Amino acid sequence: MDTNEKNRPALFTSGNVLLEEKTHLEAIIASMGDGISIHTPDFTILYQNEASKDMVGDHVGKPCYAAIGGRETVCPRCPLASTFRDGNTCTSARRQGELHLEITASPLRNVAGHIIGGIEITRDITERVRNEQRLHNVREELQAIYDASPDMIFVHDDLGRVLDVNDNMLKNYGFSRNEVRGLSLAELSGAGLTTEMVLEKFAIAVQGLQPDFAWVARRKNGEEFPVEVRLRKLALPAPDNDKKTGVLAIVRDLSERKAAETEIKQLEFQLLHAQKMESIGRFAGGLAHDFNNILSAILGYSELAIMETPPDHPLAQPLAIIKKSAEKAAELTRQLLAFSHKQVLEPQAVDLNSLLDGIAKMLARMIPEDIVIETQTTCRGRQVLADPGQLEQVVMNLAVNAADAMPRGGRLLLGTENLDLHPHALRPGDTIAPGPYVQLTVADTGSGIDPATMERIFEPFFTTKAQGKGTGLGLATVYNIIKQHHGTIQVESTPGHGTTFKVLLPATKYPAKKPPKLEEPMIGVNETILVVDDEPSIQHLVIDILTPLGYSILAASSGQEALTRATTMESVDLLITDLVMPGMRGSELAAQLCAQHPNAAALFMSGYRPEDINEQELGDLTPFLQKPLTPSALAKKVREVLDSRQTTDH
Incomplete structure (x- = not known):
């Protein structure tokens, strides 16, 4: 038996193994989820597995650019063309109908290393692309929320330097994004807040705690404003795919809240003041009522007695003193009634210019000569509906107080002017309505009023004058008369630089007629x-x-x-x-x-x-x-x- 005959069984066995391996490899390639195709150097498709045919269709024997791309020449950015040209593996993506495909081309070489074809692996990345789009949309939504937040948001590194901020921070602080990057929180804080204080807060946050605290922020223009700060630990991405520790700062502007709290305190003070005035007013009104009943008998009978007593009678002068004293007491009860809002008003159209002119002449005889009285009555075409006697009392009380504040002389100004209050000029808590007003001003160049006294200036029975020199009802009476006339009174004063009282009274378009004076005799006809x-x-x-x-x-x-x-x-x-x-x-x-x-x-x-x-x-x-x-x-x-x-x- 020759040698060939002896080796034939071994050759058959080797061929079978190769055939089995080829069949096995073809089965593996055919079952792969990725599309696999083999191309000649002229881009003709020699082989496609089932996945490739499902993705792009069965185009074996056809040039890929014509069969798949629908072109007469090679497709732009074709990975296979790059591979044939450079001999390297190349990857690109393209749309195929509703599919998103990722194509990786690699060269096929013979034993000599020459490129004899190319192999393309096509992967369906449609779901990945959709997920990336969803993630992109979520990121955009989060960025929109981040920028639209009413709070100011900072991202800091662990040393407190700014890495990023939202749009609201830029708007409130007045910086551009490039200007604020790299700044420390201390550089954005009010005077007296140091870097050490900032780092102490950041160290607490880095430990995983959640500090919340009040702070003072500073804008680019140097303006300071109150804020509330919340610090939270934050994981930051790092180049080596590790995580760095950062701090998220959420800053809320408290300016409006502080203003509202101040306003609420003012309203509470006004309410307490009004309640206190009302309580004292009730007491004063009841007291005045009892006094008036007593004074009626004293005044009435003293006047009747005087009418029946000759001037040279020994009792004439004592009766006159009794009557004069009772009249002073009656004036005090009138102040009590005015203070308690229970004085009955007799309103009529009052020209404040004429009223002030008359009072100025009266004051010239009452106050020291070294006090110069000036009138600036610029009010034109407006009257107020008021009780002229009550308004005279208001001006006289204010003028006498002004004169007392100028023991070495000075200037007393009495003025009027038209004033229109617009709705937008009113503040919450204001008790007056918008419309036309007349402003009455009484100003002096005296000693002024200190802040502690200013807080109590309209309190009844409060006085800074020496004992026996004042009742403490003057300004309280003024305040209540003005309130009874639906007006307001404001005071401005600086110690050593005088005081200005401004009274606002609503103007009237329809002045009341003055009651006619009755000249008829007062004798009865047996009624x-x-x-x-x-x-x-x-x-x-x-x-x-x-x-x-x-x-x-x-x-x-x-x-x-x-x-x-x-x-x-x-x-x-x-x-x-x-x-x-x-x-x-x-x-x-x-x-x-x-x-x-x-x-x-x-x-x-x-x-x-x-x-x-x-x-x-x-x-x-x-x-x-x-x-x-x-x-x-x-x-x-x-x-x-x-x-x-x-x-x-x-």
Whole structure:
């Protein structure tokens, strides 16, 4: 047997192994998820596995640029062309319909190392591309949230240097992004906040704790503003794919909150002040009411006694002193009533220019000659609806205080001007409405008012004057008169540089008419008058004043007693009644009595205006006579009311 015959079984075995390996490799390639194709140097496709055919179609025997790219020449950025040209592996991506493909081309070489073809591995990266797009969208959304945050956000390294900030930080601090990078938090903080203090806070955050603290920030222009800072530990990416420790700082501007807190404190102070003034006002009003009842008897009978006493009588001067003292006491009760908002106003159109001119002439005789009085009345075409007597008291109180503040002389300015308040100029908590106003100014060049006194300047019974020199009611009375006229008063002062009071009063377009002066005699013609007051001295005083004038007077101590007596009377011409009495109010008595005697008129009197009667109801209770009563005022008012009734009847 020759040698060939002997080696034939081994050759068959080797061939079978190679065939099996080829079959095995083809099966592996065919089953791969990536597309595999083999190309000749002229780009003709020699082989495609099933995955390649699924991705780009079956194009064996055709040039790839024509079959897949639909072109007559090689496709731009073709990885296979780069491989044939450079002999290196090359990767590129392209769209194939709805698919995103990543193609990697490698050269096929013979045993001599020459390129005899190329192999392309095509991978479907559609899902990866979609995930990358989703991630990109999420990053953009997060960046938008980051930049749109109302807080200012900083990313710092562990040494406190700024790596990045959001747009709101740039807007609030006034820096550009390039300017702020690399700055430390200390360089963005207020005076007195050092680098050591900043690093101490950062060290706490780096340890994983979460410090929150109040801070003072500084803008690029140097302006400082209050902030709240929250520091959180942050993992930062590093070039070696490791993580570096950083700090995230969330900074919130507290300027508006601080302003709101200050405003709330001011409103709380105003509320407490108003409540305190109201409590004291109630006490003062009740006290004034009792005083006025007492003073009515003193004033009334002293005036009656003086009328019956010859001037040369030994009692003439003591009676005059009694009357003068009672008038001073009555003035004090008027201040108490004005302070307590219970002084009954008699509003009319008031020209503040004329009022100030008259007061300036009066002051010239009252204050020292070394005080120069100036008037600057620039108000034109506007009047205020006010009680002129009350406004005179306001100006006189302010002017006298100003004169007291200038013991060595100075300048006293009285001024008026038109002022229009627009809605946007008002602040929350303001108690006045927008519209036209007249501003009254009283200014001096005196010693001024220190801040501690300024806080209490309108408190009742508070005074800086020596004992016996002031009651402490002057400015409190001024304040309440202005409030009663729906106005405001402001004071500006610097110790050593004088004080300015500014009073705002609403202007009126429809001035009230001044009541006509009655010149008719005050003698009665036997009219019947029913006097009702729970104070016996007031009853006796009214009887003693009106009886000699020719009136028929009947008296009662309560509303019920008055109604009982009225049922036995043929007629009642006038009811004079106290406004507040036990059991029945004067307004209720008047309504019931006038139902019995339709022709009866009513005259109300009181030591104060009760709290439970609002201005609208009080308007129906006119005519009104303020206590303390004097014979002349009572006689004049009675005649006025009766004559007004007769005019109405006819």
